[in-house]
Amino acid sequence: MADIIDFDRFAQPPDLDAMTRDELLDALEAVRAQIARLDEEEPENMAGEAYEAWGDRHEALEDLADEIHDRLDGLD
Numbered sequence: 001m002a003d004i005i006d007f008d009r010f011a012q013p014p015d016l017d018a019m020t021r022d023e024l025l026d027a028l029e030a031v032r033a034q035i036a037r038l039d040e041e042e043p044e045n046m047a048g049e050a051y052e053a054w055g056d057r058h059e060a061l062e063d064l065a066d067e068i069h070d071r072l073d074g075l076d
Contacts, residue, residue: 016071024075028068035061 019027038058043051 016067019071021072021075024068024072028065028072031061031065031068035065 014027016024016027035058038054038061041054043054045051
């Protein structure tokens with residue numbers, strides 16, 4: 001089982017170019033898990049600041065997942 005990578009603790013995203021295929025796959029799994037957890041915490045009030053913060057975090061994680069996908073595609 002892969003270690004959980006907590007991307008919240010990084011000031012900047014990890015250096016995807018320096019990661020191996022296995023590390024990238026582990027990172028993608030961790031990002032998907034964080035997105036799933038975040039989906040469960042979606043605020044009901046779509047007009048509030050909490051929803052905006054939630055949306056920003058969700059979008060950042062989706063962007064990171066896309067970057068990992070792109071990096072994996074570049075390894076093929």
